[in-house]
Amino acid sequence: MKLGLLFSGGKDSTYAxxxxxxxxxxxxxxxxxxxxxxxxxxFHTPSVSQxxxxxxxxxxxxxxxxxxxxxxxxxxxxxxxxxxxxxxxKIEGIVTGAVASVYQTxxxxxxxxxxKLECFNPLWQKNQFEILEELIKNKFEVVLTGVFAYPLNxxxxxxxxxxxxxxxxxxxxxKYKINPAGEGGEFETLVINCPLFKRQLKIVGKRTxxxxxxxxxxxxxxxx
Amino acid sequence: xxxxxSTCKYKLHELEFVKPIEDILKENNKxxxxxxxxxxNKNDLEKADxxxxxxxxxxxxxxxxxxxxxxxxxxxxxxxxxxxxxxxLIGLTHQGVNKKKTEIGFYKEKFNxxxxxxxxxxKLEVYHLxxxxxxxxxxxxxxxxxxxxxxxxxxxxxxxxxxxxLFHPEVRNKEIILSFIR
Numbered sequence: 057m058k059l060g061l062l063f064s065g066g067k068d069s070t071y072a073x074x075x076x077x078x079x080x081x082x083x084x085x086x087x088x089x090x091x092x093x094x095x096x097x098x099f100h101t102p103s104v105s106q107x108x109x110x111x112x113x114x115x116x117x118x119x120x121x122x123x124x125x126x127x128x129x130x131x132x133x134x135x136x137x138x139x140x141x142x143x144x145x146k147i148e149g150i151v152t153g154a155v156a157s158v159y160q161t162x163x164x165x166x167x168x169x170x171x172k173l174e175c176f177n178p179l180w181q182k183n184q185f186e187i188l189e190e191l192i193k194n195k196f197e198v199v200l201t202g203v204f205a206y207p208l209n210x211x212x213x214x215x216x217x218x219x220x221x222x223x224x225x226x227x228x229x230x231k232y233k234i235n236p237a238g239e240g241g242e243f244e245t246l247v248i249n250c251p252l253f254k255r256q257l258k259i260v261g262k263r264t265x266x267x268x269x270x271x272x273x274x275x276x277x278x279x280x
Numbered sequence: 281x282x283x284x285x286s287t288c289k290y291k292l293h294e295l296e297f298v299k300p301i302e303d304i305l306k307e308n309n310k311x312x313x314x315x316x317x318x319x320x321n322k323n324d325l326e327k328a329d330x331x332x333x334x335x336x337x338x339x340x341x342x343x344x345x346x347x348x349x350x351x352x353x354x355x356x357x358x359x360x361x362x363x364x365x366x367x368x369l370i371g372l373t374h375q376g377v378n379k380k381k382t383e384i385g386f387y388k389e390k391f392n393x394x395x396x397x398x399x400x401x402x403k404l405e406v407y408h409l410x411x412x413x414x415x416x417x418x419x420x421x422x423x424x425x426x427x428x429x430x431x432x433x434x435x436x437x438x439x440x441x442x443x444x445x446l447f448h449p450e451v452r453n454k455e456i457i458l459s460f461i462r
Contacts, residue, residue, distance in 0.1 A: 057290070079292040149339075158407060158451070162385035165409060169338045169382065176292050176337075181300035181450060 058084045060141040061151045065107040067191055067198045068153025068179055070247040075178040076151045085145040086111050086118040087137050093125025106246060109279045113253040135167045142171060149174030155182060156239050184237035188222050197249035204272040205234060205242035213264050213275045282312040282461060283328035285320060287365045289342040298334045300450040304457050317349045325352055330359045333366025335448055338411050347372055359441035361460045364410055367444030371414030379415050381431055383408035389433045395425035396443060397459035406447035413446055
């Protein structure tokens with residue numbers, strides 16, 4: 057089946073795309089929403105500009121749709137982008153990296169249903185530690201590009217998801233209820249290499265800042 | 281042993297509609313075997329102590345064209361829980377009529393009768409994902425335990441341990457599945 061991947065450049069959407077390919081489907085385009093609203097409930101924002109570099113690494117074309125990120129207009133923009141993918145690339149369905157957010161998945165399901173497209177959510181309800189372990193097993197190189205919950209701080213920015221990360225997350229999950237996959241918006245990630253890429257993307261520059269006196273941190277990276 | 285039946289046309293959808301139910305069984309140390317309905321045989325049904333028929337995606341209607349694979353639901357006396365398309369199959373194989381109604385997302389449903397672990401008069405937030413439902417109103421062998429507008433959301437057979445829910449309990453109401461498997 058020809059599918060479009062709703063793509064943020066982070067671990068969940070990339071891994072969902074990997075699973076879709078593994079199950080015999082063909083990802084014919086990426087669909088990325090670039091939100092002006094850094095607090096968007098729908099879309100992952102840090103380093104989303106790097107999705108173009110990632111699409112080059114996958115040899116898959118990308119549709120990038122800008123959105124104000126306001127509650128209802130971002131859904132119109134999402135629908136517009138999916139419709140464009142349906143017309144241009146003849147997609148028959150969408151793949152998403154939704155894990156537990158009913159808010160996000162309900163809205164995407166409604167759009168796909170209106171457009172008569174299949175909607176695949178292969179990570180839906182999956183145990184978050186299982187996702188992290190599968191990423192490592194499948195040779196995904198993933199770094200943190202934003203942290204938004206205590207006690208995560210700027211030291212976590214750029215950290216790779218590996219077995220020591222999982223151990224630390226287990227401790228933070230027990231003590232602070234930090235969701236180990238960042239599903240509650242605790243952190244955002246960027247995939248710099250995975251089996252879908254031709255080669256690893258190198259981080260050649262980055263700018264890290266805090267908007268709220270060190271309560272949360274974001275980074276914009278330059279990839280090559 | 282619990283027989284988990286997939287109604288999904290695409291294997292990729294099983295990660296979304298079947299695996300979450302398998303995970304609940306695993307966490308509770310229940311032995312299970314999973315079969316897609318297209319590969320189901322008599323032996324699978326004979327070996328099973330209980331059966332769960334899982335749901336599928338909004339745009340997947342393949343199971344509606346394969347009712348012949350499900351007429352065993354008329355005769356079976358083992359406990360069966362049908363989720364979404366599974367509930368629809370229970371209704372269709374008992375002469376229920378398929379109707380259109382799209383419900384997606386969280387809804388509050390009231391239970392007017394006891395249903396598995398759910399007590400009468402309980403209101404539950406449930407996750408819906410369906411374009412179809414079955415009109416159970418003329419099926420006298422079934423009790424409708426939860427209903428919103430004209431849509432039966434939870435039904436149970438009056439004489440056999442056949443249960444159906446139109447919503448997806450694996451998302452927010454795992455206790456319903458736990459109650460069924462205990």
